[in-house]
Amino acid sequence: MGVKLLLDKANVPGIRTYEVYRREGGYRAVEKALKEMTTDAIVEEVKKSGLRGRGGAGFPTGMKWSFIAKPDGVPRHLVCNADESEPGTFKDRYLMEFLPHLLIEGLIVSSYALGSNDTYIYIRGEYAWITDILEQAIEEAKAAGWLGKNILGTGFDCNIHVQRGGGAYICGEETALIESLEGKRGNPRIKPPFPAIQGLWMRPTVVNNVETLAAVVPIINMGGEEYAKIGVGKSTGTKLISACGNINKPGVYEIDMTITVEEFIYSDEYCGGMKDGKKLKACIPGGSSVPILPANLLLTTAKGEPRYMNYESLSDGGFATGSMLGSGGFIVLDEDQCIVKNTYTLARFYRHESCGQCSPCREGTGWMEKILQKIETGKGEMSDIDLLWDIQRKIEGNTICPLGDAASWPVAAAIRHFRDEFEWHVKNPELAQTSNFGLQHYADPIHVPA
Numbered sequence: 489m490g491v492k493l494l495l496d497k498a499n500v501p502g503i504r505t506y507e508v509y510r511r512e513g514g515y516r517a518v519e520k521a522l523k524e525m526t527t528d529a530i531v532e533e534v535k536k537s538g539l540r541g542r543g544g545a546g547f548p549t550g551m552k553w554s555f556i557a558k559p560d561g562v563p564r565h566l567v568c569n570a571d572e573s574e575p576g577t578f579k580d581r582y583l584m585e586f587l588p589h590l591l592i593e594g595l596i597v598s599s600y601a602l603g604s605n606d607t608y609i610y611i612r613g614e615y616a617w618i619t620d621i622l623e624q625a626i627e628e629a630k631a632a633g634w635l636g637k638n639i640l641g642t643g644f645d646c647n648i649h650v651q652r653g654g655g656a657y658i659c660g661e662e663t664a665l666i667e668s669l670e671g672k673r674g675n676p677r678i679k680p681p682f683p684a685i686q687g688l689w690m691r692p693t694v695v696n697n698v699e700t701l702a703a704v705v706p707i708i709n710m711g712g713e714e715y716a717k718i719g720v721g722k723s724t725g726t727k728l729i730s731a732c733g734n735i736n737k738p739g740v741y742e743i744d745m746t747i748t749v750e751e752f753i754y755s756d757e758y759c760g761g762m763k764d765g766k767k768l769k770a771c772i773p774g775g776s777s778v779p780i781l782p783a784n785l786l787l788t789t790a791k792g793e794p795r796y797m798n799y800e801s802l803s804d805g806g807f808a809t810g811s812m813l814g815s816g817g818f819i820v821l822d823e824d825q826c827i828v829k830n831t832y833t834l835a836r837f838y839r840h841e842s843c844g845q846c847s848p849c850r851e852g853t854g855w856m857e858k859i860l861q862k863i864e865t866g867k868g869e870m871s872d873i874d875l876l877w878d879i880q881r882k883i884e885g886n887t888i889c890p891l892g893d894a895a896s897w898p899v900a901a902a903i904r905h906f907r908d909e910f911e912w913h914v915k916n917p918e919l920a921q922t923s924n925f926g927l928q929h930y931a932d933p934i935h936v937p938a
C-alpha cells in the first residue's frame with residue numbers, strides 16, 4: 489500500500505463530523521501553526537515541502553504565497569478554488585464530500601500564513617450537496633473555536649465563506665473566478681496585474697486548489713522536509729488521481745508519485761486493469777485539456793523508459809511524445825474508442841465554455857468543432873485535417889487565458905498521434921458514421937504496445 493497523507497482517514501466511520509475528525513487527530517496542524525509558528529515560518533515550511541499546486545499548472549505553492557503583496561491597511565484574501573469543472577477531474581469533490589474538516593483545517597492554517605481574515609471557497613455550482621456539507625463543517629469548526637474571532641487566543645480572526653459557482657468551466661480560471669466571486673460575469677482578466685497584487689476587490693489574493701490547501705495539513709504536522717521525502721524529484725508528497733473510462737475500478741486514488749503508469753492502470757490497488765480484458769488504446773492522463781497519449785507512449789517514454797505517475801515523467805518528451813499530470817483526471821480509452829469522436833466531444837465542450845472575449849478562442853473553438861463534426865460524420869476532406877492543425881496552432885498562446893491552449897492541445901495531440909484515424913474517417917465515410925467504428929478499425933493494433 490502506498491503512502492496516504494490525505495485520504496488515510498477517509499474510511500473512518502463518521503469522519504465527516506467534527507467530533508470524529510478531532511478524535512482522529514484533526515486540527516493539530518492549526519494548534520501547531522497558530523501557537524508555535526510565525527506566518528513566515530509556515531510559508532517557509534510549505535516551500536521546503538516542494539508542494540506544487542494541484543489545480544493543474546503545478547506552480548510551487550510556497551513561492552506563490554511569498555508573492556502576495558502586503559500593503560499597510562489593505563486586507564488580503566485566500567480563495568479556495570473548488571470549481572472543479574475539467575472533464576475527468578473529480579478528486580476535489582471526493583475530498584470535500586468525505587473529509588470537509590481536512591479542507592477547513594488547511595484553510596485556517598493557510599489563511600493565518602497569508603493574513604486572510606475572510607477566506608472564500610468558490611465551489612462548482614452543481615456541487616450543491618457538498619456546499620451543505622462544507623457549511624455544516626464550518627459551523628462545527630466555529631462552535632469549537634477554530635474559526636471566528638481571536639482563534640486560540642492568538643488575536644487572529646478568520647471566517648470562511650462558501651460561494652456557489654456560476655456554472656461555467658471558465659469560472660475555474662483564477663481571475664474569472666475572482667470576477668464571479670465579485671458578482672460579475674466570469675470573464676478572465678488580463679494579467680498582469682496578478683491576483684497576488686490585485687485580486688479579489690483589487691486586494692492581494694492567493695487562489696489555490698482544494699487539494700493543495702488540504703495538503704498543507706500533513707506538511708505542517710510532519711514538517712516540510714519529511715513531506716518532501718515522499719515522492720520523487722519535484723513531484724513531492726502525494727497526489728489525488730481521479731481515474732475513469734474503460735477500467736475495472738474507476739475512482740479517486742491517492743498515489744505517492746513513484747509508481748509507474750502501468751502499475752496504476754493494471755494493479756488491483758488502483759484501476760484494476762482494463763474493463764472486459766480489452767486492450768489499452770490511449771489515455772488522457774491529466775484532465776481533458778492535456779495531450780492524449782497512445783498506449784505505447786503512455787506506458788513508456790520515447791526513450792523506452794517506464795513512464796511514472798508524476799509531473800516530470802508524464803511530461804517527458806514535451807508535447808511531441810509526452811503529456812502532463814495536470815489536475816490528475818486520468819481518462820482511459822480502450823481499443824473500441826474512436827479518437828475522432830472523442831476529440832469532437834472535447835471540442836464541443838471547449839467551444840461551449842469559451843467566454844468569447846478573444847477572437848482566436850471564440851472563433852477558433854467553433855471552427856474546430858465544425859470541422860471535427862464534418863470528419864466524424866463522414867463528410868470530411870483530407871485538407872480538413874491540415875486546416876484543423878492550422879487552427880489549433882493559431883489559438884495556442886494567443887489568448888487572454890489558458891482556455892484557448894486547453895482547447896487546442898487535445899486537437900493537436902489527437903492529430904499528432906492518431907492522424908491515420910482521421911484519414912481513415914475521410915476515406916471511409918460510410919463506416920465513419922457507424923457507432924462500432926472503433927471496433928472495426930482497431931482490429932488493427934497499430935497503437936497497442938506489444
Ligand SMILES: Cc1cc2nc3c(=O)[nH]c(=O)nc-3n(C[C@H](O)[C@H](O)[C@H](O)COP(=O)(O)O)c2cc1C
Binds near residue numbers: 544552889
Ligand atoms: C479554464 C480553466 C479552468 C480551471 N479550472 C480550475 C478548477 O476547476 N480548479 C482549480 O483548482 N484550478 C483550475 N484552474 C487553474 C486556476 O486558474 C489556478 O491556476 C489554480 O486554482 C491555482 O491553484 P493551485 O496553485 O493550488 O494549483 C483552471 C484554469 C483554467 C484556464
Ligand code: SF4
Binds near residue numbers: 675888
Ligand atoms: S481564451 Fe477563451 S475563455 Fe479565455 S479569455 Fe479568451 S475567449 Fe475567454
